[in-house]
Amino acid sequence: MTAPAASRRAVVRARRRAALRKYTRSYAENRAGLFGLAALALAVLVALAAPLFIPAEALSVTGAPGERFEPPDAEFPLGTDTYGRSVLDLVVWGARISLTVGFLAAAVSVALGTVIGVIAGHFGGLASNVLMRITDWFLVLPTLVMAIALAAVMERSTLTIIIAIGVTSWPSTARIVRAQTLSVEARPYIERARALGGGHLHVMLRHVLPNVMPVVIAQTTLLVAEAIVMESTLSFLGLGSPGAISWGGILQDARNSGAISSGMWWYMVPPGLAIALVALSFTLCGRALEGVFNPRLRERR
Amino acid sequence: MTVRLQNEGAEAAGETAAPPVLAAAGLRVAFPGRGGRGTARAVDGVDLEVGAGEIVALVGESGCGKSTLARALLGLVRPTEGRVLFSGEPLDYRSRALKRYRHRVQLVQQDPSGSLNPRHTVYEAVAEGLRIHEGATAEEERRVADALSRAGLRPPERFFTRYPHELSGGQRQRVVIAGALILDPEVIVADEPVASLDASVRGEILRLILDLRAELGLSALVVTHDLGLAWNIADRVAVMYLGRVVEVGTVEEVLSEPRHPYTRALLSVLPESDAGEPVVLAGEPPDPTRIPSGCRFHARCPVLASGEAEREGIADRCRTEDPGILPASGGDRAACHHARLHG
Numbered sequence A: 001m002t003a004p005a006a007s008r009r010a011v012v013r014a015r016r017r018a019a020l021r022k023y024t025r026s027y028a029e030n031r032a033g034l035f036g037l038a039a040l041a042l043a044v045l046v047a048l049a050a051p052l053f054i055p056a057e058a059l060s061v062t063g064a065p066g067e068r069f070e071p072p073d074a075e076f077p078l079g080t081d082t083y084g085r086s087v088l089d090l091v092v093w094g095a096r097i098s099l100t101v102g103f104l105a106a107a108v109s110v111a112l113g114t115v116i117g118v119i120a121g122h123f124g125g126l127a128s129n130v131l132m133r134i135t136d137w138f139l140v141l142p143t144l145v146m147a148i149a150l151a152a153v154m155e156r157s158t159l160t161i162i163i164a165i166g167v168t169s170w171p172s173t174a175r176i177v178r179a180q181t182l183s184v185e186a187r188p189y190i191e192r193a194r195a196l197g198g199g200h201l202h203v204m205l206r207h208v209l210p211n212v213m214p215v216v217i218a219q220t221t222l223l224v225a226e227a228i229v230m231e232s233t234l235s236f237l238g239l240g241s242p243g244a245i246s247w248g249g250i251l252q253d254a255r256n257s258g259a260i261s262s263g264m265w266w267y268m269v270p271p272g273l274a275i276a277l278v279a280l281s282f283t284l285c286g287r288a289l290e291g292v293f294n295p296r297l298r299e300r301r
Numbered sequence B: 001m002t003v004r005l006q007n008e009g010a011e012a013a014g015e016t017a018a019p020p021v022l023a024a025a026g027l028r029v030a031f032p033g034r035g036g037r038g039t040a041r042a043v044d045g046v047d048l049e050v051g052a053g054e055i056v057a058l059v060g061e062s063g064c065g066k067s068t069l070a071r072a073l074l075g076l077v078r079p080t081e082g083r084v085l086f087s088g089e090p091l092d093y094r095s096r097a098l099k100r101y102r103h104r105v106q107l108v109q110q111d112p113s114g115s116l117n118p119r120h121t122v123y124e125a126v127a128e129g130l131r132i133h134e135g136a137t138a139e140e141e142r143r144v145a146d147a148l149s150r151a152g153l154r155p156p157e158r159f160f161t162r163y164p165h166e167l168s169g170g171q172r173q174r175v176v177i178a179g180a181l182i183l184d185p186e187v188i189v190a191d192e193p194v195a196s197l198d199a200s201v202r203g204e205i206l207r208l209i210l211d212l213r214a215e216l217g218l219s220a221l222v223v224t225h226d227l228g229l230a231w232n233i234a235d236r237v238a239v240m241y242l243g244r245v246v247e248v249g250t251v252e253e254v255l256s257e258p259r260h261p262y263t264r265a266l267l268s269v270l271p272e273s274d275a276g277e278p279v280v281l282a283g284e285p286p287d288p289t290r291i292p293s294g295c296r297f298h299a300r301c302p303v304l305a306s307g308e309a310e311r312e313g314i315a316d317r318c319r320t321e322d323p324g325i326l327p328a329s330g331g332d333r334a335a336c337h338h339a340r341l342h343g
Helices: A005-028 A031-053 A087-123 A125-140 A143-153 A158-185 A188-195 A200-236 A247-256 A265-293 A295-300 B002-012 B066-073 B095-104 B122-134 B140-150 B169-181 B199-216 B227-233 B251-256 B261-268 B308-312 B315-320 B337-342
Strands: B022-031 B040-050 B055-059 B081-086 B105-108 B187-191 B219-224 B236-241 B244-250
Touching (some): A005 A031, A005 A265, A031 A265, A087 A125, A087 A158, A087 A200, A087 A247, A087 A265, A125 A158, A158 A200, A188 A200, A188 B105, A200 A247, A200 A265, A247 A265, B022 B066, B040 B055, B040 B066, B040 B081, B040 B219, B055 B199, B055 B227, B066 B105, B066 B187, B066 B219, B095 B105, B095 B122, B105 B169, B122 B140, B122 B169, B140 B169, B227 B251, B236 B251, B244 B251, B244 B261, B308 B337
Parallel strands (some): B055 B236, B105 B187, B187 B219
Antiparallel strands (some): B022 B040, B022 B081, B236 B244
């Protein structure tokens, strides 16, 4: 008579799939979100496939294939840089660093923000006060200055950039997660879980976290855009990893070689556009996700 | 000390010699005031006992502290004074002891829609307590099925993969009850278990509680604002007013021969009441931040207002002398100077 556990799990899985389909449909109603997703998919694909069509020597400073500062032509669709490398190759390669840093920095930031937000919201009282004052302190700190300071004291590497962005951008996540935690904690099922004997960990992991997850996912997507812009800024200011090719780094090289005053637009515009497009795509996706998880936002639109 | 005295009282009254399963002794819960208001004394000195296999109804109007008392009995709020006693032992608030306690005493909340996590299936909701206390066990599925069918959801397998939003209010409350039953509790504290349900479902849930008592020997404290419900389900009734129990006794005593003017007023407004003219209470609704001196009911008391207390010469005592905490068993039935005169 008893249904086998396996079949029960299958039913639950089928229901989860149906819920996912519902979310997908409501996401697809947002055309800007679809555009963002398509642009992102393209950027990620290109970044992943870059080593297949860009040989290592094309990016080497010494063995560059072209002359310095060649304007766009058939061989170099976006011209060449100060060493004679193809700007198109550089921009494509730069996507690898920019996306990696964007994703990892957002992950660090969201993980920190979620842990601090859930703990502050769950425990309340003194713990919440202390954590939220620390959050406020980080919130009013000029993020860029803080990141520059961190990147300057630590070893110059991509990891440093990731850490610098991660530890400066978590406060907004912490605030949002704490607010969401407070609203979940007020529900009667939290009291039921406590009356059943559930401890703090049980309540936080089984009840609070799954209910704040949608907010966290949308927040992550928005933060990736922020992290990519921040990474470009730091690289542009010369705080990036010296060996790595990133969009900000290309812009810095362009400025250093006088591309702005001599009107070499092909050197500056492509990396700038790439930053703007990828950041925009993440923002569009993030907004669309917010709409999916919070139907009230959708109605207002 | 208090415990022993109460037990002697119970023996004297010819009741069971065993200590009550769940008891409150001089329990007080106060919440710090907010926005310039004073401290809210939600529970202000309560002695209450629930014996083995007994169903006690705790009756009172909204805001009288009955829900706070229920939550204090489960250790969800720490009393500022007094003790909660389980089988005669004071409740230990250290987290491991509290967890063990919550294995044996269960809460059923007022709003079954809110007390189930919308992201958990019925199976997960019922198994939650089991997983908290015993981890993943091999017989988990059988016990979940068993609890569901004891709570009247049959065949249980049909409900395993449902989500709360797919169930009716009555079914949800049965899921909550099943989640409590799976731990084989000795006492259930039900806070307005049927208040948010349709009239047609109320009877079924009450029937379920009575059946569970008959089958499993459960004790229950049922918090309600509905005297009719108390009449149908309870062995004993405690009437609460502004943080205190003002009258306690068997259902027959309290509901057919009420002693306290407050109980009489409550009964007189029931549609099926034969107590004659409905008594409408004058004065402002009770505020736990400003509990009147003397008898806490005196400002609204019809006996005092009609001048009857004056004639009996107790009006001053009503205004200035606190009738005291009503003992849980034995002794007075009503905390009222007037009733004591006629006792």
